[in-house]
Amino acid sequence: MHLKDTQRLVLPPTADMHVHLRQGELMELVVPTVTKGGVDTVFVMPNLVPPLTSVQQVLDYQTKLRGITQNVHFLMSLFLHSSITPEVIAEAAAAGITGVKLYPQGVTTNSENGVSDLESFYPTFAAMEQHGTVLNIHGEVLESLAPAGTTLEEAFLPTLKTLHERFPQLRIVLEHCTTAAAVEAVRACGPSVGATITAHHLYLTEHEACCDPFAFCKPIPKKPTDRDALVKAALSGDSKFFFGSDSAPHPLASKTSAAQGKAPAGVFTQPFATQLVLLAVEEAVARGVIGEAEVTEEKLAGFLSANGRRFYRLPDVSDSKKKIVLERKGETIPVSVRSESGSVEVGNSRVGAEVFSLGWEVEV
């Protein structure tokens, strides 16, 4: 497909398998942006304040999200914590909770209550394997634990292998993978292991992430060769790789007023989630990373929609009448998204970039 010259594209709704929808006013602002980015299904992260460590907390949060929109399917997760026993996993599975998110302690936003001793959770992982609960992993080690010259993600990959070998039927998602090594590690595992790839890791590198607070996130974007390996994995047709934006809104003021290097980690891409993936693919073609012929509607729909749904055992929507329509109308990404009262504002990624305009269509 000549994506660059394509004026109109019709795709199945995107499934975004890694989102941060936050709480309070920020949640009210962000949730309506999900469908603007072409998404009808999300996997919701539990790193709230306090983290979601009980089934009731997760269900109450889901009720709040559903109160804001009925047009999005919210898949929910628990925050892995010492209180998540095998009994809680049984309760969570019965309540329809999809996954449990493992944050190594201290690696990212609101992860102070995360995991420091992985083996102590083995009985919990065994219960998850039995109940079909997904383990979602933030795959990084603490800076102090990474050998010199190794990225925090690469230093985590042996742990992924160990967990997979020990629990071969446990479905594991290596979230927001950022390196060529992570892509290879996921490929080397059996079909129970998959990985999400964000939109922003398809276009950012360490060069931007070091110095622009709006490009600063965890895991930190890496080298151009890593970025290009992610684009290739996303467009490879391999169903292990699927879209998870890790869209992570923070109040604009916290990004701009913080001292350099101290801004909270997170890139906000939700309102342009699908559009930003398409833009990154178009740019990768222009760089010669992938050929025009490798970009097909089937592969785009696989990465953006079908692969994630298959991994999470959701219905196949490729023949559904609900579609997203992308058209080139000269739309550009605005500086921010703001609440009506102006009290909450979140800065967009790639301000000023020209993107497809997105609408929803029920095709007959």
Ligand SMILES: O=C1C[C@@H](C(=O)O)NC(=O)N1
């Ligand atoms: O893992 C994460 C968490 C997220 C957040 O802000 O919650 N921001 C990030 O950049 N990475």
